[in-house]
Amino acid sequence: MHNKTLAELSAALQQSEVSSEELTRHLLQRIQSLDGKLNALVTVTEEHALAQARQADALRQAGNAGPMTGLPLIHKDIFCTDGVKTSCGSKMLDNFIAPYDATIVAKCKAAGMVMLGKSNMDEFAMGSSNETSFYGPVHNPWDLDAVPGGSSGGSAAAVAARLSPVATGTDTGGSIRQPAALCGVTGLKPTYGRVSRYGMIAFASSLDQAGPMTRSAEDAAMMLNVMAGFDERDSTSVEKAVPDYTQTLNDSLKGLKIGLPKEYFGEGMDQAVIDVINTAIKQYQELGAEVIEISLPNFALAVPAYYVVAPAECSSNLSRFDGVRFGYRCENPKDLQDFYERSRGEGFGAEVKRRIMIGTYALSAGYYDAYYLKAQKLRRLISDDFHKAFEQVDVIMSATAPTVAFKLGEKTDDPVTMYLSDINTIAVNLAGLPGMSIPAGFVNGLPVGLQIIGNYFDEQRLLNVAHQYQQVTQWHQQSPQDFA
Amino acid sequence: MEWEPVIGLEIHVQLLTNSKIFSGASIAYGAPPNTQACAVDLGLPGVLPVLNKEVVRMAVKFGLAIGAKVSTRSIFARKNYFYPDLPKGYQISQYELPIVEHGHLDIELEDGTVKRIGVTRAHLEEDAGKSLHEDFHGLTGIDLNRAGTPLLEVVSEPDLRSAKEAVAYMKKMHSLVQYLEICDGNMQEGSFRCDANVSIRPKGQKAFGTRAELKNINSFRFVERAINVEIERQIDILEGGGEVIQETRLYDPDKNETRSMRTKEEANDYRYFPDPDLLPVVIEEGFIEDVKKSLPELPDEKIHRFTQDYGLNAYDASVMVANRDMAEYFDAVAQATGEPKAAANWVMGDLTGALNKSGQEINDSPVTAAMLAGMINRIKDGTLTSKTAKIVFEAMWNGEGEADQIIEAKDLKPISDTGAIEKIIDDIIAANPEQVEQYRSGKEKVFGFFVGQVMKASKGKANPQQVNELLKRKLAG
Numbered sequence: 001m002h003n004k005t006l007a008e009l010s011a012a013l014q015q016s017e018v019s020s021e022e023l024t025r026h027l028l029q030r031i032q033s034l035d036g037k038l039n040a041l042v043t044v045t046e047e048h049a050l051a052q053a054r055q056a057d058a059l060r061q062a063g064n065a066g067p068m069t070g071l072p073l074i075h076k077d078i079f080c081t082d083g084v085k086t087s088c089g090s091k092m093l094d095n096f097i098a099p100y101d102a103t104i105v106a107k108c109k110a111a112g113m114v115m116l117g118k119s120n121m122d123e124f125a126m127g128s129s130n131e132t133s134f135y136g137p138v139h140n141p142w143d144l145d146a147v148p149g150g151s152s153g154g155s156a157a158a159v160a161a162r163l164s165p166v167a168t169g170t171d172t173g174g175s176i177r178q179p180a181a182l183c184g185v186t187g188l189k190p191t192y193g194r195v196s197r198y199g200m201i202a203f204a205s206s207l208d209q210a211g212p213m214t215r216s217a218e219d220a221a222m223m224l225n226v227m228a229g230f231d232e233r234d235s236t237s238v239e240k241a242v243p244d245y246t247q248t249l250n251d252s253l254k255g256l257k258i259g260l261p262k263e264y265f266g267e268g269m270d271q272a273v274i275d276v277i278n279t280a281i282k283q284y285q286e287l288g289a290e291v292i293e294i295s296l297p298n299f300a301l302a303v304p305a306y307y308v309v310a311p312a313e314c315s316s317n318l319s320r321f322d323g324v325r326f327g328y329r330c331e332n333p334k335d336l337q338d339f340y341e342r343s344r345g346e347g348f349g350a351e352v353k354r355r356i357m358i359g360t361y362a363l364s365a366g367y368y369d370a371y372y373l374k375a376q377k378l379r380r381l382i383s384d385d386f387h388k389a390f391e392q393v394d395v396i397m398s399a400t401a402p403t404v405a406f407k408l409g410e411k412t413d414d415p416v417t418m419y420l421s422d423i424n425t426i427a428v429n430l431a432g433l434p435g436m437s438i439p440a441g442f443v444n445g446l447p448v449g450l451q452i453i454g455n456y457f458d459e460q461r462l463l464n465v466a467h468q469y470q471q472v473t474q475w476h477q478q479s480p481q482d483f484a
Numbered sequence: 485m486e487w488e489p490v491i492g493l494e495i496h497v498q499l500l501t502n503s504k505i506f507s508g509a510s511i512a513y514g515a516p517p518n519t520q521a522c523a524v525d526l527g528l529p530g531v532l533p534v535l536n537k538e539v540v541r542m543a544v545k546f547g548l549a550i551g552a553k554v555s556t557r558s559i560f561a562r563k564n565y566f567y568p569d570l571p572k573g574y575q576i577s578q579y580e581l582p583i584v585e586h587g588h589l590d591i592e593l594e595d596g597t598v599k600r601i602g603v604t605r606a607h608l609e610e611d612a613g614k615s616l617h618e619d620f621h622g623l624t625g626i627d628l629n630r631a632g633t634p635l636l637e638v639v640s641e642p643d644l645r646s647a648k649e650a651v652a653y654m655k656k657m658h659s660l661v662q663y664l665e666i667c668d669g670n671m672q673e674g675s676f677r678c679d680a681n682v683s684i685r686p687k688g689q690k691a692f693g694t695r696a697e698l699k700n701i702n703s704f705r706f707v708e709r710a711i712n713v714e715i716e717r718q719i720d721i722l723e724g725g726g727e728v729i730q731e732t733r734l735y736d737p738d739k740n741e742t743r744s745m746r747t748k749e750e751a752n753d754y755r756y757f758p759d760p761d762l763l764p765v766v767i768e769e770g771f772i773e774d775v776k777k778s779l780p781e782l783p784d785e786k787i788h789r790f791t792q793d794y795g796l797n798a799y800d801a802s803v804m805v806a807n808r809d810m811a812e813y814f815d816a817v818a819q820a821t822g823e824p825k826a827a828a829n830w831v832m833g834d835l836t837g838a839l840n841k842s843g844q845e846i847n848d849s850p851v852t853a854a855m856l857a858g859m860i861n862r863i864k865d866g867t868l869t870s871k872t873a874k875i876v877f878e879a880m881w882n883g884e885g886e887a888d889q890i891i892e893a894k895d896l897k898p899i900s901d902t903g904a905i906e907k908i909i910d911d912i913i914a915a916n917p918e919q920v921e922q923y924r925s926g927k928e929k930v931f932g933f934f935v936g937q938v939m940k941a942s943k944g945k946a947n948p949q950q951v952n953e954l955l956k957r958k959l960a961g
Contacts, residue, residue, distance in 0.1 A: 080530045093529065100523055102530055199530040206760035234532050235763055313760055316562050319573020320527040324626065340566055363564070363755035372757060 001026055002162040003479065006071055006219035009165055013060065013070050020060070020070030024053035024114050027072055031116065031163050034483060038139050040148075040158040042077045043085050044117040052114040059112060068226055069112030074167040076155050077118040078125055079105050079210070080199040088201045089121040089133040089151075092321050092328045092347035102199020103231045104168065104210055111226045116164055119154030123349045124318065125175055125203040127151050128421045131412055132351040139408070140183060141480040142446050146405035149179030149421075155213045156183035161483035166214045166223055170200060172207045173306055174400075174425025177437035180213055181400035181449020184439045186466065186476060187213045188220045191457050192432035193238035195224075196231030202317040204310040205236070207429040216476055217438065217466035221245035224459060240457060248460045249467040254288035256465065259393030263299035264424055270403045276441035276448040277399045280469070284397075287468055292393055296385040301378045302427035303419060308362050308375035309430070314352075315359030321347065354415065383431040390455045395465055398424050400437040400449035424451060434459050438466045439475040447478075485723070486687040489715045490695075491644035491680060495657055497636040497667045498611070498675040499542050505610045505634035506533030506576065513673045517616070517627035525632045527571030532761050535560075539634045540765060542666040543583045543608055544775045546636060549664055549782055550603050552587025554772055560608075560762045564755040569613035569626050577637075579756040582607035583765065589640075589660070590784060591652040592802060601653050602641030609635050636666070642681065642692065647711035651704050654678055655806070658704075659783055663808050677702050682714045684722070693718070694728040698742060701735050710735035714742050786811055794824035800832065809846045810836075813853045820857035823864060830856055834874070838881055851880045859887040871944035872896045898947045902954070905938070905946050909958050912937045923959050934959065 001009075001018060012018050028046055035041050049072070056070030080086045080098035082105075087093045101109065108115070122132040130138040130153025138153040140146040141161040148157040152169030156179035159167050169176040171189035180187025188211045195210045202208060212223030225246065230239040260281065265274055281291060323329035323343030330346055333339035348356070362371035389396060401421055411418040428435040433453055440450035450469075454462040470476050504511055507524035524531045547554040561579040584606035590598050611633040616625035638657065644650045658676055661667035668675050683695035696718070701710045713735075718728050732751075733742040781789070783805045790801040790811075805811045814831045818824035835856065839849060859876050862868045868876060868891070879890045891897060899905055912934060913920055923930045938951050 080528075086529065088529070096529065098530070099528070198532050201529040202761075204760075233534060235534050236532075236761065312757060316564050316574055316755070316757070319564060319566065320529070320571060322566060322568075322573060324568050325526055325571065326528065336568070360755065363757055365753045365755075368755075368757070 002030055002165075003484075004165065005216050006165045006214060006222055007216070009071055010067050010222070014065070014067075020053040020056040020114060021050065023070070024049050024072055024116070027116055027164060034161060035158075035163060037144055037482070038141060038157050038161055038163075039136055040120055040138050040154040040161065040163060041074065041117045042087055042089070042120050042135050042154070045084055045115055048084065049114050049116050052109075056112050056114060066112055068108075068222065070114060071112075071166075072114045072116050072164055073108060074116050074119050074155060074158050074164045075105060075108075076121055076152055076168050076170060078121060078170050078201045079168060080201070081105050081115065081118065084118065086118070086201070087134070088125070089123040089135065090348065090352070091134040093326075094134065094328065096326055098199075100199065103196035103233065104227045105199065107226055107229075108168075113226070119152070119158055119167055121154055122151035122175075123352050124201070124314070125151040125170055125172055125208075126314070126351050126355055128174070128178060128418050129406070129408075129411065130154065130179070131408065132349055134349060137408055140405045140446075141483050142184065143405065145407055146446065147182065147408055147410075149182035149401070149405065151175040151179075152187075152213060153179045153183075156180055156185055156187070159183070159185045159213050159215060160480060162479060166212060166219055168210060168227075169213045170203075170208055170210045171425075171429065172203050172209075172310060173429050174422040176211050176213060177400050177425050177435055177449065177451060178422055180437040181447065181451075182405040184447030184449075184475070184478060184480075185213055185215055186217055186220050186439070187211065187437045188224065188459070188462065189428065189435045190224065190228065190459055191238075191434045192429075193236055194434070194457065194459065195227050196229070196234045196237045198231050198233040202313075204313040205317060206313060207306075207310060209429070217436075217463050217470055218246065218249055220436070221249055221463045221467070224463070228459075238457075243460055245460055245463050248464050251464045252288065253284065253465065253468050256284070256289040256395070257393040258284055258289050258291050259294040259389050259396040260291060261294050261296040261299065261389070261396060261398060263296055264398035268402055268420065268423065269399060270443070272443040273399050273401075273403060273448050276443060277397070277450055280440040280450045281397060283469060283472065287472065294389050294393060294396070296382075296389060296427070298378065298381045298385050299427065302382055302430055303423055305375040305378035305382065306426045306430060307358065307419060308371045309379065311355040311359030312362045312372050312375075313359065315356045315363065318348075318352070318356055323347070351415070379430045382427050386427075386431045386433060386453075394455075394461060396453040398451045398453075400424060400451040404443045404446035404448060428453055432456070434462055436462050436466055438469065439478070440473075441475055442478075447475075487684045487715075487719050487722075488687045488689075489645060489647075489711070490642045490683050490685060490692055491647075491650050491711060492642035493640045493644065493650060493653060494679040494681070495638045495640075495654065496677045497546075497638060497657075497661050499539050499634040499636055500665065500667055501536055501538045501542070501634055503536060504632035505536050505539050505608065507632055509632065511633045513670075515629055517625065518629060521613075521628035521631060525571065525628055527573075533576060533759075535762060535765065536634065539608055539636075540583070540767065541775060542664075543606065543636055544767065544772055545664050545666060545779065546606060546638075546661070547584035547587060548772070548776055548779060549660060550584075550587030550589055552584045552603060552606070554767065555581060555583055555585065556767050556769070557581065558583040558607075558765045560759045560765070561756045562759045565752045567612065567615075568624060569615045569628070569631070571613065571628060571631055575610060575612060576759055576762070577609035578607035589653060589656055591649065591656050593652070594648065596798070599643075599649070601643045604639045604641050606636050606638045609637055611635050642683075647708040647715070650680060650711055651708045654707055655704060656783070659806050659808070663780055663783055665780070671702050674702065678707060680707065680711055680714075682711055682718070683728070684715060684718045693722075694730050696728065696730070696742070697732045699732055699734050699745065706735060706737050709737070709740060710742060713740055717742065790824075794818055794828070796824065796828055800828055803832065804828065807846070813846050813849075816853035817857045817860065820854065821860040821864065823860055826860050826863065827856075830860065830877075834877055850883055851877065855880050855886050862887050862891065866947055866949075867891060867898060868896065869898070869939075869944050869948060871939070896945060899942050899945045900947055900950065902950070905942070905950055905954055906958075908938055908941050908946070909951075909954055912941065913958060920959065931955070931959070
């Protein structure tokens, strides 16, 4: 049952092959027996889930069920969930019970979905390996000594290990796509503004975007149908009609123009990974696609620009964690200064502090022009590169990450090397474009992700392109041995 | 040496919206602590601001009223600093690209001349909460009801040269924002408050001296006093060979002195940057045109009309206009009677006197504009004399009804029957032979005595003109 995709489970529920309660109990049982090895979940909401499942079954009996009613999911612990701990992977929010639902949480609830729990993540989504979490690292189900990627590492590992058919994630610089690649699942980061950010704890507001992590493109389309849409509570969400993303999955790829940016196939990329990607591209050619070599000349500027913009925004976004109204507060402060310094000093982990420091510096008087403004200009250049590219091609493809999953602890002492593991994903966030990662093969028994980048609000095409590949390959159906 | 003060004001105008600038919570004053603070105001994790469109309309209204440039594109920025009553750790404000720039306000100086004061900019921002240091033993309470209240910060050019000019500017601004109905002007509740930048320089010197910023001075009287004591302090320093340092100072009204709060070195680096949660505010020309059409008659226009059309003198007109309600009351009476001078005299005289005595505002006056107009019309048609009019006014004030009812009830109708007046005159002439003799021998001054006697005998009801004519004839013998 746990090997079924969301689409298959939806059919099974509709045909009463299984009840939502049975499905929920089964997955809760799996979580209980298997998550000890993974540490993918921070909170398991067992009672809550069973109550929702029974409610879903009742709806179905009454003939009021929709296609998503009774389907289970896990929310990344960055989304506020009413009455449930929302930690954002931080000691700072270890005691925080959110008093409201994030918009996407409310939408999933309204669709009748059942929340099994909240997934582990890098602290405040800052990390590429899930090792910065206050709750300890998540282990990759394909190799328990390897990282799952980050920051949505818990969601990726849970979906890969069949603890849930689907999980939500957020992507600021690759935090959905990179762990999806490293864990061998399908991840979609929608266009900036496609999905509401309300109730999603902000890391870098101009880059953050929520999306689904699933085992197939079809499942991602079903999830995006639920998650997407304008929200009057998020001024940066876009008022644009939401199509039915499942409708165009089966469109032919004949004549599809795929751009291969040469910069994404050069220095720093593992050759074995590139080989897997090239094989996938061949597969697309067999499906009728045309391949065009393109150039995104400002590729190398993405990581430096990102590591100014994202920390600058985070330094301000994380100011509200001051111990005054919620969250961690230090013991016996001797005055206000001490209250702030110790509450924040003790509540935040090292990586978060590092980024707050970088961001504070970049926004300081005398440095603002040289860093923040300059980075914004680079951002424009990077976007312009993509605009030009999409005049020639329909989608752009590359490896999602330069390597397969690395070992736990391997890069923790070298932040710059760690930052470079997002080198292929970051530019997409800076430009605000949609991007996906789908399983495309293995290197040394570890999954490789193929990144597909689309034009603004072209999620339909991304999902179509991914789905067609998944119709002729089985990479997305592989499951890690211990979690079959 | 003769010193010249240079003063600029930053006025915080609390906008009269129903809800906060970035959330739906109420901004009503005086609610129990933290009952008007929603998730957005509390700065909970994950919440986002959404701009209240009404504040944009109000800012545009203000910009148009001060002849400013209304920016078709303005940007909200974050001003970052830590304070317990600042929930998000930053205040959403405008920094580069404010919504209003380059306006002006004309003020009338004591010598009757008009001075134009430049308004550098006006920008939208949210207010912070309040820290409550009393009532909590060794602790500080935080009330976030005020957090997110919309403010328009209006920054003047350093064009003011005395505390009196500063007060005149502030009063004019205070009146303007109430005319525009964008602020209730309540200074006690902090709806209209002011910081002053003060420096001095030797008269004739072009360069500015080092300034001190005086924080949060919340009455016209305090503004004048605070600026004056600050000018004195700076003169003492410079004449004593010292140097003024750039700092923020707090005015203490009890001691009538200013005290240092923080120096420039201690000042925060606010690390302003555009707020990524909010889109640029784009205003279309059509919107600006609509707002322009909705503008009320502004104080300067009103003063002009009152002097030109109603013949009021400049002083009376400006006193009347300073209070929008009074101006509208007067305007209504003047229009209903066609007697603007009489209307002005009654409004600024008996009515204002009665209101002051009872401590009421003109909108609560028991004598409405229509009632006063009704009374003045009875003066105009000769039914009331100045004497009986006073009786009627007092009766109206006491709630005894409208002029006509009172005239009826108190039997104040004039005696227009010539025979009746003649009888009174005959009696008075008969009773005062001495004065009659005086008058007839050329002492015409005595005429007034007769008029007075007749009026008294008629209880003010005789028509004065009729009395004059009959008296003249009868005394002539």
